[in-house]
Amino acid sequence: MDLFDSGLRPLPGGRSESSFLAQAGDEISVVRLWVRPDRRGSEGYAIEVALMTLLRGIVPVPEVREVRRPVGDMPALVVTGFLPGERLDELLPLLSDEQLAAVGADVGRILARLAGVPMLRAGEFRDAELIVAPFPPGERTAGRAVLVHGDLTAARLLVDPVRLRVTGVLDWEAAHAGSPGDDLASVLSWAPQPLADAARAAYDGVWG
Known part of the structure; x- marks a missing residue:
């Protein structure tokens, strides 16, 4: 082309x-x-x-x-x-509690899959080989490191408004190797209660 x-x-x-x-x-x-x-x-x-x-x-x-x-x-x-779907931040005001829960369950499943992508250590990606430059001592909690999106707001999720499934996760500029649950905490900070509860339940169903 x-x-x-x-x-x-x-x-x-x-x-x-x-x-x-x-x-x-x-x-x-x-x-x-x-x-x-x-x-x-x-x-x-x-x-x-x-x-x-x-x-x-x-x-x-x-x-x-x-x-x-x-x-x-x-x-x-x-x-x-091109990924189909509508930005979740634009859809949120239009969704019923039941629809929010359906979206939340799928968001939770996405988060669980991300938390299953292991990294050797916590830190920032420095090149195309995804070599991780460790964070300074004490900057981040030590422990199991996984791939973290790092800025998972509603604007970075595309959703099919009919099927209520996530069709895209966008904008990986803040991605890094970090702690499991970091992306879930980010979603819970902005999600309406039905979406938040369903996302946590789906995530905990894998990692709880």
């Missing part, structure tokens, strides 16, 4: 100011430009690609279709498949 001949247009829903849709025939892709280094530095895009590759089949993340390294003034570019 020639990306720039495929009619790039901004990704709807405010998912990212540097993300665009590209369509060739029936195939829809998301094109993301890493115009500025993120908190992980110049390797941020490569770390995100590695995480999406690792997590395919574990949690709903897009398929990586193409990666272009930065060259001169051209930023890094990553092409992925």
Whole structure:
């Protein structure tokens, strides 16, 4: 696919100011430009690609279709498949308690799968090999380390509004190796009670 001949247009829903849709025939892709280094530095895009590759089949993340390294003034570019669904933060006000519980149960299952991705130690990812640079002593609790999304707000979850299932987990810029339960605690901090209770029950059904 020639990306720039495929009619790039901004990704709807405010998912990212540097993300665009590209369509060739029936195939829809998301094109993301890493115009500025993120908190992980110049390797941020490569770390995100590695995480999406690792997590395919574990949690709903897009398929990586193409990666272009930065060259001169051209930023890094990553092409992925398009994930359907609506942002959960936009859906929350429209859902009944029963619907919130259904979404929460699926969120809890996603969190349990993430907590099952082991890491050798806690720390920050430093490159595309997902080598972990340990946190300074005492900065984080020692113990079993797992993959943590790190910023799992409702805006970073896509949900099918009919089936009430999670269709996408977005934006892995804050991902790191950390403590099991960190992402659950994050979700419980913003989730309405029916969603929070169902998420905790589903998570505890695996790790309780």
